[in-house]
């Protein structure tokens with residue numbers, strides 16, 4: 001039986017529409033408008049595209065977006081000074097420094113310099129710690145998008161066997177912690193896992209984030225599994241594919257995300273979600289769960 005497609009484009013559009021309403025309500029009730037600062041260093045073409053998409057999303061939702069562009073040879077101190085200025089700007093609720101940074105700048109130092117309560121990317125060690133202990137904080141956008149996709153598709157997470165393939169700090173580890181928070185039983189796999197197929201076949205929910213096409217094939221999943229494919233890989237023929245053998249796995253799965261159009265569109269929606277929540281905290285009103 002062919003799987004139900006988990007449509008990230010439609011779900012992210014729904015989230016953005018809800019956020020636009022939240023922004024209107026916040027402005028009417030408290031006069032606070034959420035503000036996002038986006039910092040770009042250098043002229044990496046992919047980074048420019050991402051920054052443009054984030055500005056456009058802010059505009060659509062009624063958020064204030066401020067863009068700061070530093071030259072590619074900017075010093076670490078220049079960037080840290082700008083981050084400090086934004087930390088102290090009362091109209092800025094979220095600071096996003098577009099990664100990767102030029103090699104003269106230490107990314108970890110910059111992430112640590114962002115005030116944890118404006119770290120809408122969820123990469124600051126304080127927010128990572130909050131995620132580990134399960135207290136309120138910013139959750140990183142891509143894995144948070146995975147959780148929203150699952151919840152809005154009514155996937156049962158409590159008690160589910162969840163297997164995550166990949167253990168990066170930006171996807172694998174945080175998504176595993178979020179699934180644990182949702183009461184799933186989690187297993188995290190990586191390149192040294194002995195028998196990946198054997199572990200994946202246990203999964204009710206399988207999240208794959210390796211950056212390698214066909215990491216998961218049909219023989220590695222059980223019937224009825226829900227598959228979230230985070231991977232984005234460009235094949236030699238120009239085609240964009242995920243990390244899962246979509247055509248074959250979708251014949252066994254009960255639900256699956258496509259690539260493109262699955263997890264991808266969720267990332268910016270969750271960045272907006274985090275920024276609106278940050279503004280709600282500033283305004284002293286309850287945040288969205």
Ligand code: NDP
Nearest residue numbers: 142166167168171190191192209210211230231232264267
């Ligand atoms: P990383 O390269 O940082 O991590 C990949 C992980 O996969 C590592 O933990 C690695 O193991 C593991 N791995 C690699 N090969 C295998 C294998 N054959 N079997 C089991 N595990 C394996 O990647 P990211 O987490 O940053 O990204 C993963 C994918 O998600 C990429 O395709 C990326 O483009 C995509 N992505 C998409 C986003 C979006 O849609 N918005 C955002 C972020 C990422 P080990 O640790 O042992 O090396």
